[in-house]
Amino acid sequence: MAARILVTEDEEALCALLEYNLTREGFEVTLCRNGEETLDALKDEKPDLLLLDWMLPHVSGIEICRQVRARAEMRDIPIIMLTARGEEEDRIRGLDTGADDYLTKPFSMTELLARVRAVLRRSRPTLSGDIATFGDIILDRETRRVRRADREIHVGPTEFRLLDCLLQRPGRVYSREQ
Ligand code: CA
Secondary structure: OOOEEEEEOOOHHHHHHHHHHHHHOOOEEEEEOOHHHHHHHHHHOOOOEEEEEOOOOOOOHHHHHHHHHHOOOOOOOOEEEEEOOOOHHHHHHHHHOOOOEEEEOOOOHHHHHHHHHHHHHHHOHHHHOOEEEEOOEEEEOOOOEEEEOOEEEOOOHHHHHHHHHHHHOOOOOOOOOO
């Protein structure tokens, strides 16, 4: 399953850029323009990661972060804060409020995608632990076995590594050399 990312950003141009790049990377993206929309969206569906702008109209990113961390059912959603405020004090405040990572604007999309992947690897052990899953496929790194729809599939060592690699980045396209 592609990781679902909820993006809260009120700058239209940045919103479009984030949606384009995250979708191209194979993520499922939901966009919210403000804090109220975000809190509503969170009631309907729990994302795998929240990308949150700090400076938002009405409810700030920091306030959303605080509310997410205060609710048992949402507490474990990883959060990356985006902000124009680069001072160390703000950075510490962001992390103290419960953000997992912090990016200062302007940032490069390459860096943002790397941070997103890193946070997801930490938060979703199915992507980095002993078990990887995709749809009805379960790959067990410890026993080096693959099951699909509860039936074991026999794969060779190279096929196993290839499948493992593909499962870690669903939706990503690789060249033959890679
Ligand atoms: Ca903003």
